[in-house]
Amino acid sequence: MRQVIDQLREQVSTGAWPVGGRIPTEPQLVEALGVGRNTVREAVRALVHAGVLECRQGSGTYVVSADELSGAVSRRLASAQVAEAVEVRRAFEVEAARLAAQRRTREDMAALDGALADREAAWRSGRVADFVEADAVLHAAIVAAAHNAMLAELYASFGAATRATIAEGVGATLHQDRYVDHGRLVAAIRAGDPERAAAEAGAFLEV
Template sequence: MTPSADSPVPAPRRTRVRQVIEQLRARIADGDWPLGSKIPTEPQLVDAFGVGRNTIREAVRALVHAGVLECRQGSGTYVVSTDELSGAVGRRVADAQATEVVEVRRAFEVEGARLAALRRTPEDLAALDRALAVREAAWRAGRVADFVSADVALHTTIMAAAHNTMLAELYASVGAAMQITLTDSVAVGGELTPDRYVDHGRLVEAIRAGDPIRAAREAGAFLEAPDGA
């Protein structure tokens, strides 16, 4: 039967799939489905988005391929990355040599610290003080996972103080992937040891002082490659 002039014309299938992909991305980005959580079942997604099962399956498959979602047989589909870039970076970091990871971190963190020293605001400095305090408390308590998360949070706060949106977004993707590798660098046998401690107080003070040269030097000092490159 030919639709009447007043009948809504259904969107083409590929368009519907793209729309669902964007809706799924938005739910993940907004924190409705946090990292590590299981997304709703296929029937629930069908009801939520008002589309057919095949459309849902294609959209989920696309995000699985992009590294954002992971299907676990007999368990469900889980969020393993917040966006496609993080997923791609995560796979690349997992395959990289340790020296390459250090060099990439240094490239981001040295420039981020330099810019933060030039552009930090009073609000940025307050956020840095809070992040540093949380990091130090986690170290004193000997909580490896908490310390690694706090260390990443401090460096992410420095990137935010650099006030370069692209730099902050790229570092967020790299930083999330590097969180796993950081555990190996700060802990021995699952425990924090004094010889692995790195003082970040001088880095924060250099940013507070508005000294880009010193801030860059402090950021790079604990990210030297093994060969001293």
């Protein structure tokens, strides 16, 4: 078991499985490692407990931190009060938006446009879980466009708390009065306007 855990951890630490990315499925891991399904399941569970991986219902298992230290941060943030989590999100996302407006590339904008379209489609679907995931993916794409590896890693470790605050914001059903337009935020990043991007990012994260 320890050997399998170490093998999985190595995939994370070497960047083969990057922070924010989804790891191979359980059957794929069984085939690649040559061990039983239960062994793989227990090894993944151990790294989830350590805060390195995160299981997302209906989506898969994702890398949320490159090591157990970041994992400890993730666990602490995940248990925080919603108001505290929103304040931390604001600290991350406002600066990320500012940096993204200064550093975004053509590829970043393509990713942002795609994530924004997916978010809009998820809202129209009326499915809360789909919208929460799509919204979180858009914000992660903005952080990625900031091109600060440390910020991206810390933000990824905050993933569960981010999704909790999004879910809290939209409630049990998607009502129009809770809809928050993110098109202006993406537009400010595209325009290379760091102050407007920061203002847009902070506007919907008031506590």
